[in-house]
Amino acid sequence: MISLDIWMRENPLTYVWFGSYAVALLIFATEIAMVRHRRKSTLQQIRLMRDAEADSKDGNTA
Amino acid sequence: MLCEFRWSDDLAINWFKYSAPTTFYGLAGKLIPWFAFSAAILFSIGLYIGFFVAPMDAQQGEFYRIIFIHVPASILSMFLYMIMAGYAALGLIFNTRLSAMMASAIAPTGALFAVISLWTGALWGKPMWGAWWLWDARMTSELILLFLYLGFIALHASIDDPRRADRAAALLAIVGSVNVPIIYFSVQWWNTLHQGSTIKFSGTTMHVAMQQALFIMLVACWFYAFAVALTRVRSIILERERNTTWITELPEVKQ
Secondary structure (H helix, E strand, C coil): CHHHHHHHHHCHHHHHHHHHHHHHHHHHHHHHHHHHHHHHHHHHHHHHHHHHHHHHHHHHHC | CHHHHHHHHHHCCCHHHHHCHHHHHHHHHHHHHHHHHHHHHHHHHHHHHHHHHCCCECCCEHHHHHHHHHHHHHHHHHHHHHHHHHHHHHHHHHCCHHHHHHHHHHHHHHHHHHHHHHHHHHHHHHHHHCCCCCCCHHHHHHHHHHHHHHHHHHHHHHCCCHHHHHHHHHHHHHHHCCHHHHHHHHHHHCCCCCCCCCCECCECCCCHHHHHHHHHHHHHHHHHHHHHHHHHHHHHHHHHCCCCHHHHCCHHHHC
16 A cells, blocks of 8 residues: 555546546446447347237238 | 517427427537537636636635636536536426436536545645545535436336336436535535635635636536537437437438
8 A cells, every 4th residue: 555655646647537537537437338339239129029919910911 | 570570480499399308409519519629629728728828826825727617627526516406407397308318417527526526635735734534514525416417316216117227217316406506505504624615706815827727627628528418418318219200310310
């Protein structure tokens, strides 16, 4: 812990940048990836449901 | 008088029109790129001013630069909770579908801002106070806010029926909103190690470049939160309204 204290006082900008800003940007990037993935998977589910319904209708008419 | 009424009627925006998921879905889709693009630009400008233009602090040296993410994240975590509780209350009182969906969409973003606030606060606390964490009133109440967000998300996820989940989670959100003024006033009500507000209505002693970077980063965080919450609410609308005709007629579903 003492070595960390010395390191952070010798490299304050690196400590601030990697410790807080890089972590925050990583959190933002993860959240963006998650919301994009959720949208893609939701749209895929709806398309599958629609196709399944269309197939069942075709089966009934045949 | 008649002209005035007509004039005002032409300009009047029918806000109730966008309280329906059908119309809000399209509006959100149009707004997301603007918010996302503005957030990216503002983050770049804010970080540039914060790191290259703003001078070093006389007392805290370079460590103070954590302020440009710590303060916006803390403000967003509190305001997003109030907005979430507001939507939850609207959903509970007027039984509007979109309000509950908005509350569910805001909660994860609010929780992540609370995490960023606590994390960056710990990183700032170590070189300044000599400790990563203290059971200080401001820090403890912010930690409770994170638990309230997590409680809201977990409670909503644990109930299968979405409408019942909305009502149960809304109650938790409304009761939990009492914590937000406690966080804000904690530095005044109790003798805490955490410093008071840097920017007050009476003015500030901060350097202009520091104020600019802080304000730009705050607006960037707001735009980011809007973009992400609106993207999430569009997925929630799709999930909940998937059996309706208007969803099946959407161009992205027809593909």
